[in-house]
Amino acid sequence: MKILLINPNISHSVSDLIASEARRAASPGTQIEVVTAPFGVAYIETRFEALIGAYAAAQLAAEHEARYDALVIAAFGDPGLAGIREAVDIPVLGLTEAALMSACMLGKRFSIIAISRRITAWYRETVQSNGLEGRLASIRCLDQPLRDIGAVQEDHETRLRELCLKAVEEDGADVLIIAGAPLAGLARSIRADIPVPLVDGVSSAVRHAETLIALAPGRARAGSFAAPPHKPNQGLSPALQALLARERPAA
Amino acid sequence: MKILLINPNISHSVSDLIASEARRAASPGTQIEVVTAPFGVAYIETRFEALIGAYAAAQLAAEHEARYDALVIAAFGDPGLAGIREAVDIPVLGLTEAALMSACMLGKRFSIIAISRRITAWYRETVQSNGLEGRLASIRCLDQPLRDIGAVQEDHETRLRELCLKAVEEDGADVLIIAGAPLAGLARSIRADIPVPLVDGVSSAVRHAETLIALAPGRARAGSFAAPPHKPNQGLSPALQALLARERPAA
């Protein structure tokens, strides 16, 4: 199996974290690659940044999907996920969605641990659009400026552990989701000290991608995840244009 | 007042419909202009097309907002609306949101009349993200191929009237929203024959834009609609870059 993780942001240091955690999580025989957005911002905290990241992810998906068995949109918040799922012919997963699915199989109510206060609204809306807000116990977040997006784990580990314990003790979380590509791998390193299961988006997404490839449930040729109907377009990259023009079997 | 309507699609014929209805609806003294996306698709029916339209709308918003008092994202489904609202310093409205607000002041439950079956999932999710799914009586839609996106009203008026009556009689709608820029103005022309209030997105958005300009409620400097925090970016258009780099007063 070949899985491509798309970092919809421009931070190569975060791509390295993603690649490292993804390779650690993958089954033997699964090949992992990561691409980094050629345009966009350092990391996504807001809906506007997500809008940019979604377009970058769509571009990269169109360029690369032909050579992979599944794609992962490797930013928490899943920018562009639902749209890209319509357009390409292989499974597409997102870090939030994948983490939510893992969390739901480990407990009833989950909390999310996040890297900034500003990011929490976007995360809340992502949980809502997954229809799972009723199981969200809380979102707890760092509230200090981030020196270096590739070094959040080292810089803030103590505080992140505290947030985890608070979510369990005060918010009633059964499971914790360590959110955001910059925290990829943290779940593994602090697991022993936190008294509830910890879920990581990157490793969840890689494993669930392998599952969807193996289950081979079939591609949507009808319903709202069939490919967009053919219609005039202009000004798009050759890869996007080719993707929209691709002929598919009718429903 | 100067209001810019941004057509996030490439169809100039639809931009003409939008401009015409917008000017008819505007207060005396309000100037209306419409711009058309330089890249994208003919009209949006899917999440993937919305993702493209959102990016086009964001580009146009960044380029033009300095010369206007309010922006309207002039496609039903409001591609990019929440993100653009964060980034610019003037009110931003969308056709769906504006139509929903009008409908809520005229009755309790509303139905949406749409131009294709495929478009309904995207509309439903837009209503959900507005938190108003509990008041959605139904979405009724045309189910025939569209010959010409600028001529949907003439080609399908009889069927559209039937859909309106069905929504009242069978779905319990108190109000009807005629959805989508290609249907701009239809509400006005069939109003006399439909026994419940009819809401049009373009005219609602223009009037609500005037209201937000007049009320001058203040720009968000905190909360999740403050401008995105400054951070590194690359590969963006000069206008987007300038928008993200703009200095704003602190909260």
Next chain:
Amino acid sequence: MKILLINPNISHSVSDLIASEARRAASPGTQIEVVTAPFGVAYIETRFEALIGAYAAAQLAAEHEARYDALVIAAFGDPGLAGIREAVDIPVLGLTEAALMSACMLGKRFSIIAISRRITAWYRETVQSNGLEGRLASIRCLDQPLRDIGAVQEDHETRLRELCLKAVEEDGADVLIIAGAPLAGLARSIRADIPVPLVDGVSSAVRHAETLIALAPGRARAGSFAAPPHKPNQGLSPALQALLARERPAA
């Protein structure tokens, strides 16, 4: 355009606040009048008081609607709004509904700032009956006795500002609604110091009333906002009786 604001309570000092803010908010050429309930209580905090105010508002609506283009029920909580909307032939708006609509076009989650703890349950239920509880971040309230209902703004301005800031910082509000006719105009006077948009019910209602008049969406002749079916009645005021007996065109 002629708009009548109906104060469903007996406090002339509050009617004066309403009139003043309404006139400030209205477009040039719009005429504003205010009537005060001849029976009822000083201001509404509870469901029982709202029940009385609703009946007073209905009486006043029946007596006056023939000479206006729109009515506004000028108490937060909108006593009688949905019922009166059925009965009269012109648009009817309420302060809560109008403020909610403004708030929804400015952000995602809103908080309400209220004049007493007791009033909060009624406000929460009004938000619920608008179907918008999912976007309510919090209701924050004064908790001291009110010396004079016409002087709440002067007496409690410092505390009201504090409540606003708390709602932004601790509850995650994107927008604030300054609730209740006794606070009409406060939003304008403290706007510069609060870092998110502030919404006022009276000015929102006046502007939205102008919009509904201009859009002319049509009167419901079917659905649950058509006029009540003719049937025997007794003991009602002449105006109410005439309203219920009015002949209307069939659906």
Next chain:
Amino acid sequence: MKILLINPNISHSVSDLIASEARRAASPGTQIEVVTAPFGVAYIETRFEALIGAYAAAQLAAEHEARYDALVIAAFGDPGLAGIREAVDIPVLGLTEAALMSACMLGKRFSIIAISRRITAWYRETVQSNGLEGRLASIRCLDQPLRDIGAVQEDHETRLRELCLKAVEEDGADVLIIAGAPLAGLARSIRADIPVPLVDGVSSAVRHAETLIALAPGRARAGSFAAPPHKPNQGLSPALQALLARERPAA
């Protein structure tokens, strides 16, 4: 025990149906009385009529409550119920609420059988304000003009039986609520032929009233059902005035 049922409408024939079913349902030793509204409409189908009935019910409650152990607002839709519950010192029940409580103890999802299409919106909103919309399987209704509100059962029994069977077979109802005072007693007479439990509002309300009297849970002196705070009022009936002026023990 002495229980007063308040018919908030002017139809004495319906009051007779109420009295008859209430007496049949009451425990030995319970005294049942019924009063009829001196002003209002023949029966309530709309929010506006409910607003009038609520005020009539409040007046009657204020006049009579001193001589009873519990009150029942004897119209489906419970006009004024929540308000009157605040104001008087004895338990107050409504037909809808009482029927919903019975239904919830007999199955998971219920349908409501109603006397007119117009009435269904009001019923749906009553279920919503009870927080139970998630358990509402459907509302099925007669759709012919009613010759005589006191004779609906005889005139339409065949159709009402059909509606009951449809709700079970097509809507998945576990329990049926026969709604509206004009149908009081119908549940009993058709019970043997309907394959799920049938709930009647009047008999449920009488029995639940006896229960609340017996349980003696205490009167609210705090929270949102404490009596309305003292404040100036004018123009109210002597009974209402006295009720609002009554001194109660502090919380």
Next chain:
Amino acid sequence: MKILLINPNISHSVSDLIASEARRAASPGTQIEVVTAPFGVAYIETRFEALIGAYAAAQLAAEHEARYDALVIAAFGDPGLAGIREAVDIPVLGLTEAALMSACMLGKRFSIIAISRRITAWYRETVQSNGLEGRLASIRCLDQPLRDIGAVQEDHETRLRELCLKAVEEDGADVLIIAGAPLAGLARSIRADIPVPLVDGVSSAVRHAETLIALAPGRARAGSFAAPPHKPNQGLSPALQALLARERPAA
């Protein structure tokens, strides 16, 4: 009338509390009996313990139902309630459901007072499965080890009173539910000191059982509470086997 309360746990001291409160609450002429589970745990705090209690309750229900007019599953959380309701031919009630119904007739939002932190997740899920989570103000709980499950009231009365007052003052509860068979009767003894109505599960269940017996709404022969369809089984107790094999009239 003869009502059997089934303690699904093995604690005879709790059965005694249940019997005592049930007899105090019952109408004259109602006979109350209590049986105690022959297998299971001392008291239920978790889903796993509830699963065991549900099976014990089902066994006891099958053995005894023929000699009673109604059954009460006498543990808060209602283990097995919905299943047993399908299987037996008489009304079956649970402490939580019965308390919720009482609370809903006394106010809008209720809090639950519970004996341990661990038990709160199970209670929350019970409220959710009743569809009433929207009215749940809070669950407040003791957080100290319980010396003796039959003596919780004496050991912790002061703390339980404090929890009641906090729920009213800080959580906005209109009504309080004193939860769990070990607290049966506490509501009565502290009622005078708490400023909102207090609801007890045992007394509510007994009274509501009398009501369902008296209303005689009919047994479900269709819908999801009809008896389970006949099919092969093995290894069940004779009573369970006989219950599943019983012939019933067709729908």
Next chain:
Amino acid sequence: MKILLINPNISHSVSDLIASEARRAASPGTQIEVVTAPFGVAYIETRFEALIGAYAAAQLAAEHEARYDALVIAAFGDPGLAGIREAVDIPVLGLTEAALMSACMLGKRFSIIAISRRITAWYRETVQSNGLEGRLASIRCLDQPLRDIGAVQEDHETRLRELCLKAVEEDGADVLIIAGAPLAGLARSIRADIPVPLVDGVSSAVRHAETLIALAPGRARAGSFAAPPHKPNQGLSPALQALLARERPAA
């Protein structure tokens, strides 16, 4: 990895279907075993049957879990799942939950295809308790008697295909869940003819079990999925008793 699937029913023919599909779905190197309930019913359609199956599953889980890396409760509806997850120290999955998680990664709204009308209420409640009812497009079911629970696929394949197509065309499903162990494997055999992804519970559960084993998120020592607190018990099987008495590390 060693995974045990627990058939909570007594039908060995269904256990064979489960084993066959589970082995086909498992990764190389994963060992699959299936045990069949020694007591209970042929298959579960109702809450009462689920209550019995839950207890049987709990017994089997207690007896066998020490020798496996994960358990699967192999009946749609997941009898006992949440409780057993608390009690054992390895991941526990259910067919419904696993299928829901797969479906959520393939589309937005899903329909469930079921073997009988009676079973649908139980399935609906299972989706609700997973918090995902907002994404449920419909449940479609066979409505003929089942000749042989091990032969439903052969006997009813044509009708099952029809139900699938109806759910896509009329209900708006993006994904279909083929529900119930008796239909294990059907998804695979009809996949090519159905125009949306098909999800099977058994194969989903096996793959997700492998994922949870590999991710090793940690066992809950706090929160509502920690092991039940120690307390007196009696009359339980030795395996259940040992499980409840097991010493675990503190939180």
